[in-house]
Structures are given as C-alpha cells and as structure tokens.
Amino acid sequence: MRLRDVGEVGFLRSVQEALGGSGGAVRVGIGDDAAVIECPAGECLVLTCDAAVEGRHFRREWLSPSEIGGRAVRCALSDFAAMGARPAAVLLTLVVSPAEEATMAQVLVKGAAQAAEAYGARLVGGETVGNQGPLTLDVVAAGFVPVGRELRRSGAGVGDALLVSGTLGDSAAGLAALEAMGVRGDFEAVIARYIRPEPRTSLGALLAECEGVRAAIDISDGLVRDAGHLAEQSGVGIVVLAEALPLSPECRAAAERLSLDPLQWALAGGEDFELLFAADAERAAEIVELAQREAGVTVTVIGEVVEGRGVTVVREDGAEIVPPSIGWDQFAD
Amino acid sequence: MRLRDVGEVGFLRSVQEALGGSGGAVRVGIGDDAAVIECPAGECLVLTCDAAVEGRHFRREWLSPSEIGGRAVRCALSDFAAMGARPAAVLLTLVVSPAEEATMAQVLVKGAAQAAEAYGARLVGGETVGNQGPLTLDVVAAGFVPVGRELRRSGAGVGDALLVSGTLGDSAAGLAALEAMGVRGDFEAVIARYIRPEPRTSLGALLAECEGVRAAIDISDGLVRDAGHLAEQSGVGIVVLAEALPLSPECRAAAERLSLDPLQWALAGGEDFELLFAADAERAAEIVELAQREAGVTVTVIGEVVEGRGVTVVREDGAEIVPPSIGWDQFAD
Numbered sequence: 001m002r003l004r005d006v007g008e009v010g011f012l013r014s015v016q017e018a019l020g021g022s023g024g025a026v027r028v029g030i031g032d033d034a035a036v037i038e039c040p041a042g043e044c045l046v047l048t049c050d051a052a053v054e055g056r057h058f059r060r061e062w063l064s065p066s067e068i069g070g071r072a073v074r075c076a077l078s079d080f081a082a083m084g085a086r087p088a089a090v091l092l093t094l095v096v097s098p099a100e101e102a103t104m105a106q107v108l109v110k111g112a113a114q115a116a117e118a119y120g121a122r123l124v125g126g127e128t129v130g131n132q133g134p135l136t137l138d139v140v141a142a143g144f145v146p147v148g149r150e151l152r153r154s155g156a157g158v159g160d161a162l163l164v165s166g167t168l169g170d171s172a173a174g175l176a177a178l179e180a181m182g183v184r185g186d187f188e189a190v191i192a193r194y195i196r197p198e199p200r201t202s203l204g205a206l207l208a209e210c211e212g213v214r215a216a217i218d219i220s221d222g223l224v225r226d227a228g229h230l231a232e233q234s235g236v237g238i239v240v241l242a243e244a245l246p247l248s249p250e251c252r253a254a255a256e257r258l259s260l261d262p263l264q265w266a267l268a269g270g271e272d273f274e275l276l277f278a279a280d281a282e283r284a285a286e287i288v289e290l291a292q293r294e295a296g297v298t299v300t301v302i303g304e305v306v307e308g309r310g311v312t313v314v315r316e317d318g319a320e321i322v323p324p325s326i327g328w329d330q331f332a333d
Numbered sequence: 334m335r336l337r338d339v340g341e342v343g344f345l346r347s348v349q350e351a352l353g354g355s356g357g358a359v360r361v362g363i364g365d366d367a368a369v370i371e372c373p374a375g376e377c378l379v380l381t382c383d384a385a386v387e388g389r390h391f392r393r394e395w396l397s398p399s400e401i402g403g404r405a406v407r408c409a410l411s412d413f414a415a416m417g418a419r420p421a422a423v424l425l426t427l428v429v430s431p432a433e434e435a436t437m438a439q440v441l442v443k444g445a446a447q448a449a450e451a452y453g454a455r456l457v458g459g460e461t462v463g464n465q466g467p468l469t470l471d472v473v474a475a476g477f478v479p480v481g482r483e484l485r486r487s488g489a490g491v492g493d494a495l496l497v498s499g500t501l502g503d504s505a506a507g508l509a510a511l512e513a514m515g516v517r518g519d520f521e522a523v524i525a526r527y528i529r530p531e532p533r534t535s536l537g538a539l540l541a542e543c544e545g546v547r548a549a550i551d552i553s554d555g556l557v558r559d560a561g562h563l564a565e566q567s568g569v570g571i572v573v574l575a576e577a578l579p580l581s582p583e584c585r586a587a588a589e590r591l592s593l594d595p596l597q598w599a600l601a602g603g604e605d606f607e608l609l610f611a612a613d614a615e616r617a618a619e620i621v622e623l624a625q626r627e628a629g630v631t632v633t634v635i636g637e638v639v640e641g642r643g644v645t646v647v648r649e650d651g652a653e654i655v656p657p658s659i660g661w662d663q664f665a666d
Contacts, residue, residue, distance in 0.1 A: 033415035034381035048367035082366035130664040138471040331463040
C-alpha cells in the first residue's frame with residue numbers, strides 16, 4: 001500500500017505503535033505537538049542536525065530503507081560525539097513521495113529508531129512531508145553534557161598532540177568500491193564502514209571528562225578539511241604525519257584492488273566519523289591508554305599543533321604532501 | 334555570486350558573522366559541531382521540527398527569501414505554543430542548489446534568525462546541503478517548559494469548553510487570494526496572515542500556567558482535522574458551533590470578492606496557527622479575560638467536549654455541517 005493510500009494519520013499511527021510513546025526521561029514522545037524530555041540537573045542542552053539527500057548522500061541501490069534511516073541517525077550522532085555529549089533524543093524529518101510504499105517509509109523510520117537506541121537515544125518525533133523529488137531525511141539530535149565540559153573546535157594550543165580515533169579512509173574505500181562495482185558485493189568490511197558509520201559517542205563523553213583534552217571535531221568532510229576547521233577556530237596550525245595515519249588492512253586491500261591510493265582516502269575521503277582531537281602532549285599516551293581501556297577504541301597520535309595556520313601533511317622524510325582535493329564541500333557540484 | 338563560488342565554508346562564515354555566536358544562555362552557537370544551551374533548573378526540554386518545501390508549502394513568486402526563512406521558523410514555533418513552552422533555540426537545515434545566489438540564501442537565513450528573535454529564541458546552528466530539487470527548509474525548535482506543565486493533546490474531558498485564539502480562515506483566504514491573482518497585490522491583511530503567521534507562544538506559556546486548561550493543539554491542518562486529533566487523543570468527541578467561529582472582516586471580504594465560503598476556510602483551511610484548547614467550562618470566561626489582559630489575544634468559546642468520538646460541526650438551528658474536505662494530509666496529491 002502506498003503512502004497516499006495509508007494517509008498521514010495512518011502512517012504516523014503505525015510509526016507510533018511500532019516505536020511506543022513516552023517512558024523514562026521522555027515525558028511526551030511521538031504523537032503530540034512536540035516532544036518533552038527531562039533535563040538532567042547541572043547539564044547543558046546540546047543540539048545538532050544533519051541531512052541526508054538521495055543522490056547526494058546515499059543511493060537506494062546501495063542502502064536498504066532501514067540502512068538509510070540508520071545511517072542518517074548515526075551521522076547526526078557523530079556531531080554529538082565531537083562535543084563530548086550524550087545523545088538523549090532524536091527527531092526525524094522525512095520528505096517522501098506519496099507514491100512510495102508505506103512499508104518502505106515505516107522500515108526507514110524503524111531503522112532510524114534502532115540506530116538511536118543503539119547509542120542511548122530515543123526517536124521522539126519528527127515530521128513527514130509528502131513531496132516529489134529526492135527522498136530527504138533531516139535528523140535532529142538532542143542531548144546533554146555537564147556544564148562547561150563540552151569539547152569545542154577552539155582550544156587547541158601550540159605544542160598539543162593531534163590524535164584520531166579508529167582508522168581513516170575506510171568509508172571512502174567503501175564508497176569507491178560501491179561506485180566501481182555498481183552494487184554491493186565484495187569489500188564488505190569497508191562498505192560496512194560507509195553504510196553503518198559508528199558515532200564515537202562513548203569516546204566523546206570520556207574525552208569530555210578527561211583533563212588535557214583541548215579541542216575536538218568529528219571527521220565528516222575529510223581529515224585535512226576538518227583539521228583545517230580545528231586549526232582555524234583555535235588560531236593555530238596543524239602538522240599531520242602521513243606515515244602515522246591509521247589505515248585498516250581492509251582499506252589498504254581495497255585500494256590495491258582498485259588501483260587507488262589509500263592515503264588520499266584517509267586525507268580527503270570524508271565520512272569517517274572518527275574523532276580528531278588535540279590534547280596536552282604530555283598526557284597523550286595516557287589518553288590513548290584510557291580510550292582503549294574505557295571505551296574500547298584505538299586512538300593514534302597523528303601529528304601536532306604548531307604556530308601559524310592551516311594544515312600541512314608531511315612524510316617522515318620531510319616531503320610535503322598536497323592533498324588532491326580539500327575534501328567535501330556541500331556546494332561543490 | 335553563486336553558492337558554488339562562495340563555497341560551504343564561505344557561506345557559513347558569512348552567516349556566522351551576520352548572526353553572531355554565543356552569548357546569554359547560548360554557550361556555543363553557530364560554527365561548532367553542535368550548539369550548547371543552558372537548561373533552566375526545574376524545566377523540561379521541548380523539541381519539535383517543521384519542514385517547508387518549495388512548491389508544497391511556499392512559492393518563490395509569493396514569498397521573498399527573507400519571508401521564506403521567517404515563515405518556516407514561525408510555523409515551527411507554533412508547535413511550541415501548543416505545548417505551552419518557551420522557545421530558546423532554533424536550528425535551520427537548508428537544502429539548496431549550488432547554482433543559487435549566495436545572497437538569496439544569506440537573506441533567507443537572516444529572515445529565519447529574525448523570526449526566531451521576535452519570539453525570544455536564537456538561531457544557533459543547522460546544516461546546509463547543496464542539491465538540485467526543491468528548496469527545502471527544516472526548522473528545529475528547542476525550548477523549555479516547567480516540569481509537568483506542558484499542554485498535551487490528551488486531557489480534554491466531557492463537559493469542557495472548546496476555545497480558540499484569534500480568527501480562523503485568514504491564512505486560507507490569503508492563499509486563495511494568491512492563487513486567484515497569481516501574484517501579491519490586493520487582500521494584504523489575509524495574505525499577511527499566510528506569509529507571516531503568528532505563533533501564539535505568549536498565550537501558550539500563559540495557558541500552561543493556568544488552572545483549568547486541559548489540552549491544546551495548534552491549528553496547522555485545519556480546525557476540524559486538528560480538533561479531531563485532540564478528540565482522538567483525549568478519547569472524547571467534540572462539537573463545534575459554526576456561528577461561534579471567529580472570522581475576521583478581512584476574511585469575510587476576501588470570501589465575498591472571490592465568491593467562496595469563509596466558513597470552509599475556517600473549518601478546513603489550515604495554517605491558521607491559532608491555539609485550540611479545552612478548558613474547564615466554569616473557568617472559560619475567566620480564561621478568555623486573562624488571555625486578553627495578559628497576552629493581548631482574543632480567545633473565543635467555539636464548542637464543547639462531549640461523550641463519543643470525532644468532530645461534529647453544527648449550526649444554531651441544529652443542522653450538521655459536513656466539511657468539504659478533512660483538511661491537510663501530507664500524503665494527499
């Protein structure tokens with residue numbers, strides 16, 4: 001049955017029945033004019049939103065409806081990780097053609113709800129708009145951080161170490177593999193990183209409580225570009241050591257099979273959704289150890305904060321690498 | 334200069350410069366991974382979002398870029414009014430073609446920011462996506478309500494009076510006038526109601542503190558349809574008295590000139606963004622007086638809550654009126 005046959009009220013009722021309403025900190029969930037959520041004492045509200053547009057951010061031949069919903073939520077929650085905040089609630093706006101199957105939209109919303117729950121948040125509302133044009137999702141994530149503990153992009157100081165979580169380039173490798181093959185098939189590990197990115201919310205909350213962590217950002221536009229945001233807002237320069245960049249064996253294998261350079265994926269690929277942060281260099285080793293022990297995440301020192309401005313990528317032999325592009329710009333064609 | 338020439342970073346910088354960053358309760362505003370806002374002690378977070386899609390919700394020949402941004406925010410804040418909440422922060426997601434003029438997008442964002450400020454909120458962040466297809470806005474509104482004081486759709490009881498703020502049908506009259514004329518011109522009063530709807534945030538906050546107010550909703554889909562939501566979620570029926578509906582002289586005049594029935598606009602037009610609420614019948618007169626005195630808003634008793642289900646519209650002579658349509662369904666073609 002199509003959405004136009006089910007109708008808006010029927011669709012929202014099915015979503016409400018599948019997801020439930022209030023409970024816990026959620027006083028009012030789906031089905032009223034707005035959601036109402038209890039605020040923990042002594043904490044600040046953290047708010048962000050992230051959109052996903054068919055053709056621009058995803059293709060239906062690569063992602064199932066459930067994955068489309070889940071991925072949009074995971075991407076939005078990554079911004080949370082970068083602030084050191086704990087997500088509490090998610091809203092989903094869905095612009096969808098009335099000619100679509102209602103089950104497609106229901107499964108998409110359920111995928112979004114499940115992704116939210118996997119990171120401690122609840123889907124508490126949103127909006128549906130029937131319209132032709134690309135399937136468009138906008139995810140709002142709301143949550144909390146102890147007052148004064150939020151991790152900002154500003155705050156990195158000269159002499160700080162630059163660290164990154166996980167591995168870089170896998171998502172770009174996955175996307176390149178999908179583009180090369182046209183459909184999903186081989187390269188499952190890197191494709192999974194593209195389809196189900198992992199927002200580093202546990203690590204982010206840990207870093208927010210950790211002395212010596214000075215500034216953070218999540219890598220959505222590509223390492224060089226996002227490091228550039230950190231450098232600009234902190235009024236410093238950043239030097240990245242190419243050989244230090246953590247590349248997964250799967251990323252290297254995909255690059256070899258596709259005859260592409262994994263370093264370029266790591267530098268400019270984007271959508272890694274790893275955390276890039278600056279920390280007191282004397283505490284870097286301790287932070288690496290803490291991240292592994294408390295959050296189960298491998299963190300690597302990949303460079304340092306220097307005087308000046310901009311981002312420089314160098315090899316051990318001192319040669320400078322010029323990234324092929326400056327990463328993802330929303331307004332590039 | 335077009336957005337693709339300015340680039341994402343350049344566009345966001347221009348927005349940040351125009352709107353400013355942190356200050357007051359906003360600890361972190363535009364320009365970081367997420368916004369951070371102080372939570373008032375003893376209050377709950379209220380969250381909602383509202384989308385506006387070109388062709389579906391607005392046309393560029395009728396609204397200037399500033400009005401497009403302002404209208405989207407005003408519509409989102411109406412949901413706040415219906416919960417009795419005070420808005421604090423707004424996020425704006427903008428899906429826009431890279432071929433658009435950058436000034437158009439800048440003026441749109443500024444229009445959104447000014448509308449937020451007019452109702453005590455700040456534009457603290459959002460998202461831009463470059464994409465072909467219809468210009469799409471999604472506005473997130475976040476704010477606070479004292480614990481336990483939120484106005485829900487459920488809670489109306491048999492014997493309650495049904496009240497509505499302002500006048501009904503003006504927005505639909507404005508839209509009909511625009512459609513009839515093709516361009517803006519005459520009918521300025523009703524067209525203004527369509528272009529610059531007034532979210533009843535002051536009245537909503539007043540009602541939330543007011544004993545005897547049982548349930549509320551804002552009229553976005555049309556009186557009959559939204560009264561239906563209130564009735565369903567409260568498990569009651571609603572009777573509306575046709576002659577009691579508050580119609581403005583401008584709405585009646587537009588109807589006469591266009592040879593249309595103003596009552597149908599009032600019943601099913603939608604986008605009035607007035608508050609519809611149920612209250613203890615014995616306190617209704619007092620609430621009407623309070624709304625006028627404290628919020629400067631005229632409130633009218635238009636019906637009552639009865640046993641049963643659904644919404645019935647009757648004339649004084651007892652004849653039942655069947656609305657021509659059940660209002661606005663997102664998935665209707």
